[in-house]
Amino acid sequence: MTVRFFNFTDGQNVKLTAERGGYSVIEYQSDMSVNPYEAQLAYFASKMNVRRRQLVCHLDRFPSHCVSMQAGAMQWMSGDVQPKTGIRGAGDFARKLVRGSVTGESAIKPEYEGTGIVTLEPTYKFILLEDVTDWNGGIIIEDGAYLSSDASLTHRAEMISRPSAAIAGGEGLFNLGLYGNGLVALESSVPREELIVADLYDDVIKIDGSLAIAWSPTLQFTVERTTKSLIGSAASGEGLVNVYRGTGRIMFAPVATGHVSSASTGA
Template sequence: MEFTWRATIERELSAGNVKLDVLEYSATPMESALSGFHQTLNRPERWRQLAVHVAGGIATLESGALQYLRGELEMQAVSASGSGGGLGGFLRGAVTAAATGEGMYKTGFKGSGTLYTEPTRLHLLLGELRGESLIVDDGAFVACVGDITVGRHVNQGFAQMVGSGEGRVQPKLTGTGLFALQSPVPPEEFQILEMQNETLKVDGNLVIAYTDGLQFTVERSARGLLGSGKTGEGFVQAFRGTGRVWLAPTLPLHAGPVRVSG
């Protein structure tokens, strides 16, 4: 059976003159069901696309995320240190990235218009930064718009635990504006934990983002080196202090083959 894809706005978030829309594409059969016959219908899984509305400001997208744009928007490469500046900045940064082993660029857009990302089956989580920093799980960043700098955070927690000199590099968003992250978990299933001088310990990679004011460490599980059934390594992630944590407790339920929606 053939389908046609129809888009609706699943959710939106705006602040000042910037806005993010999540478009959801659902499949509709092109043929009507036969009258008097029971027909089982397996619809393809839904797809999602992010629309980033820019009005005289700056938007930053993960490299390769752009599908198309409308409006007067100038493209420039943005390095992990937050610098840019067109082709010259791109080439200078490429040399630096090659020398240091740092990951390549995000893509910046300046002006007025709308950017559309490549459709994905992952869910898109929208949020707002208000003069703060957010450390994001590697691979989760999609886009941000407003006065936000996309940098890099070297997480030494696990490296210190196992005696390695190399830390895990993660995106770090700093400033004021809107951001979008991607995850197999729907936004409704996330818990945004407001911590006030507390301690949170998580067994498994369930945290997609946390604010920079929290102290992050990796600690040995009380169950012993080989006793952790979820991490498989006998370690837990610990967050201490005051801030916010985006936690997805249902992530293990979304593992497995691609689902079909009815």
């Protein structure tokens, strides 16, 4: 049994923008499904790179033949695909409930296993494909950035250092960490061309705001005052900053990250 697709990844309005392992990212060059009153807005949006994008998972290209994804992200699938809850017993279910409650991610991330394809809901955000191996086997991601990953990767809740300062700075206490060898797909409000990747060697980076998208678990993440004294912090006009210290990698956006308020448009 075989399914042949027409006007999917090879459509005149579709462009393949990234491909890595079992993941493909397609981008619709213009929003053609609009009424006359929205046409002008859609035209200028496409000129400013505001476009719908979709993640396509080719399960037979993953070593595990299985992917995990954010709950509710699946749009359609085809071929020999078996959806699973990703829960391996009562203890695993309890751990995932706890991890989901502290990281802000969905507690249950469904898995799709087989040799077919799974296509996720479209998003106006940019989709980044990262190999955890390039991050020395571990990557911690910012809240809300997770989209999908190789099901062989281990998920953990990573707690920020100095929780009291994190609360004062408006940060969450936990972030999602992924460990192992495999790919992860992340959502970003800015394109890869506007992201900075820095490899630290026993050094430090201080960022004013939640601009980091991902960082190595070997880095110590804290929220600190810009100067040692409250008066100095007030005089500098900065207050609290996010600090990443040690040896590892960090990927962050030096430009505003809040220009897209809704990640998904598939509802």
